[in-house]
Amino acid sequence: MPIKLGIIGYGGMGMWHHKNAQKVGGVDVVAAFDIDAYQVNVAKEAGLKGYHSLDEFLKDEEINTVLIATPNDVHKDLAVASANAGKNVIVEKPVAMSMKEIDEIIEAAEKNNVVFTVHQNRRWDKDFNKVKKAVELGMIGDVYTIESRVHGAGGLIYGWRNKKECGGGMLLDWGVHLIDQILYMIPNKVVRVYAELFSVLNKDVDDYFKLLMKFDNGLSAQIEVGTFCLKPLPRWFVGGNKGTLVVDDFEGHGEIVKLNKLADKFDAEIVETTAGPTRTFAPRPEEVKDHFELPDVNSEWIEFYANVRDTIEGKAELIVKPDEVKKVYSIIEAAFKSNQLGKAVEL
Structure with a gap:
């Protein structure tokens, strides 16, 4: 089943998700809801169905998955409402404002048999x-x-x-x-x-x-x-x-530095520095060090959406799991x- 995605909060991150989610096959962004009438018009101009009412948005039967990209303090209420409407739920991080709120979201998702995850996209950095x-x-x-x-x-x-x-x-x-x-x-x-x-x-x-x-x-x-x-x-x-x-x-960009076999042949010597003599912090000669890529x-990042799609279709397990989200918040x-x-x- 392809994802028919509706976005709650069509601001900077909402528009970012619109742009990137549709790069994945089987993911189609179809609608957006925002409390700001201007942003609703922006969504419409971008080819989406624009909603001024959360109730009307959640009644849209084409939407099977909701992505919440709003200020953090309203994540929980929107996620619970979306799950209760039978929608799969993706929430921007942080998922909520307390562990209690996270538990309420998980409970709503389990009760309504929908997928719930959090956009921890930097696992793909x-x-x-x-x-x-x-x-x-x-x-x-x-x-x-x-x-x-x-x-x-x-x-x-x-x-x-x-x-x-x-x-x-x-x-x-x-x-x-x-x-x-x-x-x-x-x-x-x-x-x-x-x-x-x-x-x-x-x-x-x-x-x-x-x-x-x-x-x-x-x-x-x-x-x-x-x-x-x-x-x-x-x-x-x-x-x-x-x-x-x-x-x-x-x-x-960076490197790995390790000692080679030549290091065994070099005894640490006391060196004079502006801070005084030292042997412990004397620099290693370059010839005893190997540099690796x-x-x-x-x-x-778009692999996140592909995983959610495959999970909804029963072909994979969530990579960003609710219990992992709870560990982060703890x-x-x-x-x-x-x-x-x-x-x-x-x-």
């Missing part, structure tokens, strides 16, 4: 999949630390994302993606969360945060997002007991609690 593949292949040995960060220079957050009551701020924006990536890559259980949130230029929401996750296998993962970083650090830094991996940007990957709730208490939170 090129940079992420290069890191994930390298870790899974053991290319740098046993990984003990992962740093994942997104630094922007704009500073200001615009629109509803700058309103706390709408679910704004970077932890609920980019944080959701980066947490999901780490949990999708590392199968172990998170046992401890520590977070610090800052409002640097945007007083009502967090525009910079650091989040530390400790796993039960000893691995530590740090996530950092900042909107006012004028000299960004690398997108990824991953340390293993056999090498180091660095990814510079979203395009996946990151593994090749082939992934595209980390977010722990991060907010850690920041409030000023200490780590045990899970």
